[in-house]
Amino acid sequence: MNVLLLYPEFPDTFWSFKHALKFIRKRASLPPLSLLTVASLLPEEWEKRLIDLNVRKLSAEDLAWADYAFVSAMTVQRESARKVISRCKEAGVTVVAGGPIFVSEHEQFEEVDHFVLNEAELTLPPFLEDLEQGCPKRIYETDEFPDIQQTPVPTWELADLGRYATMCIQFSRGCPFDCEFCNITALLGHRPRTKTADQIIAELDGLYELGWRGSVFFVDDNFIGNKRVLKQELLPALIEWRKHREGLPLHTEVSINLADDEELMAMMVEAGFSQVFIGIETPDEDSLAECNKKQNKGRDLVEDVKRMQRAGLQVQGGFIVGFDSDKPSIFQRQIDFIQQSGIVTAMVGLLQAPVGTRLYELLKGEGRILDCISGDNVDGTTNIIPKMDLTVLRDGYKSVMEHIYSPAFYYERVKTFLREYQPPKIKAPLDFQYIMAFFRSVFRLGIFGKERRYYWNLLVWTLFRRPALFAEAVTFAIYGYHFRKVCEVRLAAQAPMPPSKGG
Numbered sequence: 001m002n003v004l005l006l007y008p009e010f011p012d013t014f015w016s017f018k019h020a021l022k023f024i025r026k027r028a029s030l031p032p033l034s035l036l037t038v039a040s041l042l043p044e045e046w047e048k049r050l051i052d053l054n055v056r057k058l059s060a061e062d063l064a065w066a067d068y069a070f071v072s073a074m075t076v077q078r079e080s081a082r083k084v085i086s087r088c089k090e091a092g093v094t095v096v097a098g099g100p101i102f103v104s105e106h107e108q109f110e111e112v113d114h115f116v117l118n119e120a121e122l123t124l125p126p127f128l129e130d131l132e133q134g135c136p137k138r139i140y141e142t143d144e145f146p147d148i149q150q151t152p153v154p155t156w157e158l159a160d161l162g163r164y165a166t167m168c169i170q171f172s173r174g175c176p177f178d179c180e181f182c183n184i185t186a187l188l189g190h191r192p193r194t195k196t197a198d199q200i201i202a203e204l205d206g207l208y209e210l211g212w213r214g215s216v217f218f219v220d221d222n223f224i225g226n227k228r229v230l231k232q233e234l235l236p237a238l239i240e241w242r243k244h245r246e247g248l249p250l251h252t253e254v255s256i257n258l259a260d261d262e263e264l265m266a267m268m269v270e271a272g273f274s275q276v277f278i279g280i281e282t283p284d285e286d287s288l289a290e291c292n293k294k295q296n297k298g299r300d301l302v303e304d305v306k307r308m309q310r311a312g313l314q315v316q317g318g319f320i321v322g323f324d325s326d327k328p329s330i331f332q333r334q335i336d337f338i339q340q341s342g343i344v345t346a347m348v349g350l351l352q353a354p355v356g357t358r359l360y361e362l363l364k365g366e367g368r369i370l371d372c373i374s375g376d377n378v379d380g381t382t383n384i385i386p387k388m389d390l391t392v393l394r395d396g397y398k399s400v401m402e403h404i405y406s407p408a409f410y411y412e413r414v415k416t417f418l419r420e421y422q423p424p425k426i427k428a429p430l431d432f433q434y435i436m437a438f439f440r441s442v443f444r445l446g447i448f449g450k451e452r453r454y455y456w457n458l459l460v461w462t463l464f465r466r467p468a469l470f471a472e473a474v475t476f477a478i479y480g481y482h483f484r485k486v487c488e489v490r491l492a493a494q495a496p497m498p499p500s501k502g503g
């Protein structure tokens, strides 16, 4: 059996990092961990080829070789997923699909032969058994959650590691919190399920043996969902593992209550974590109450962020505007918050209601759901009818994005962050492409960029004030270029709202 593992292309979005990746000559930020995991669950004797359309093309030869195509996608990849599925069908290749977009809208994909939905650890084995018996069904789904201590190590060998900026591994699935707009608990449950420390060490060993020394993203929904297991098992094992290794700075996603636990922050930093993404959403207490984001309420959120930065963790943040409680003053409050906290990478989106969330059910009941979502939560679209006047919301959103990514605000925010940040000490070998990225940035941003005044100001300021953070300053200058490019495209297109049916 010859199997293609197909990952559709991402559009040019905030998280694609397309414009930044060019500086380090990489094609994509992360490989598709879903398909690398599915590959390990398929029979060993099957021949497998990973075709991530973000890093390479699907050729006629690939299609002629294949019996089956296993496709994985999230909603934002809808358009590319449709195209690649059609190409497979035209070439007579049987299509099996799984992953978030198919869980929420499989009825929209008539050409797919088999849907293996939810977590493959539970749904793939019955599909494979039926296939062997010659009677595979169209849909395999479950409302149970597997024990991921049985999940095999991803088949890293299938990915061309050199084409990616970062690698990804997963320690846990699920989140203990219950934010109304988030579909994680619907997809993966409330109780964080964790792998063992040995599993994670085996996964890291696999990457290390393949020569990987770059960053690794723990793609957990909330890495600190089970603090006891972290403190007693995983982090001590990671700290020990790191003693004899170089490189591999770690990133992950956490909830804001990490700021309350000095010991946990210190252990994470010692284990090699240097960056965390947090859903901050809004500085407005009423809006936090409205969306049931209890863990963010009643806090000094700016101080929480600074505490993490001082501990050695760069904080990236997710923000939302368009809650029913939001007043027109929210836009300026979000700008002020983002600037004061020094959150350089701030993902700001309009409130959306994904299928499967409580918000979706609630607004459906109120007749306020318009259409399916675009899948990109930073494109200024929404599938809900907001309480705030649509023009006010759209203009306010535009003004937030224009402000926070304007060179003046952006570079000032980078300085705010660099002033606070205590970088963790991770010994990493010098990567030639990162040195070249500096020279490319000099050329593109420092000579030809509209932001050149701010660029040179930041570099000189960093050299005098925080010389140890020079690499971070260059990286942020490059990120800023990407964010501005994405904003220019999105805002110039006047962000269609709501998105059209089926993308």
Ligand code: B12
Pocket (backbone or CB within 6 Å): 010, 011, 013, 014, 015, 016, 029, 030, 031, 032, 033, 034, 035, 037, 038, 070, 071, 072, 073, 074, 075, 076, 096, 097, 098, 099, 100, 101, 104, 116, 117, 118, 119, 120, 121, 124, 168, 170, 173, 174, 182, 183, 184, 187, 188, 219, 220, 221, 354, 375, 376, 377
């Ligand atoms: C890593 C990640 C990313 C990476 C993607 C990189 C990559 N190449 O994959 C980055 C950071 C780029 C990213 C960005 C975004 N992401 Co994202 N991301 C995740 C995250 C945290 C982990 C995904 C992962 O690797 N999991 C580990 C693997 C092993 O699990 P899995 O993917 O679920 O796969 C399992 C099953 O789904 C199934 N399966 C999956 N595919 C297939 C295929 C077949 C054939 C079969 C049989 C089974 C199967 O089997 C697997 C094993 O059980 C998830 C949350 C989550 N926990 O899933 C969100 C998630 C996938 N992202 C989401 C979203 C919305 C986004 C963004 C739009 C913005 C945002 N809020 O983050 C952007 C858009 C991307 C872009 N470039 O524009 C949503 C998707 C919802 C949807 N319906 O599409 C999720 C579910 C988070 C959420 N809150 O809802 N993301």
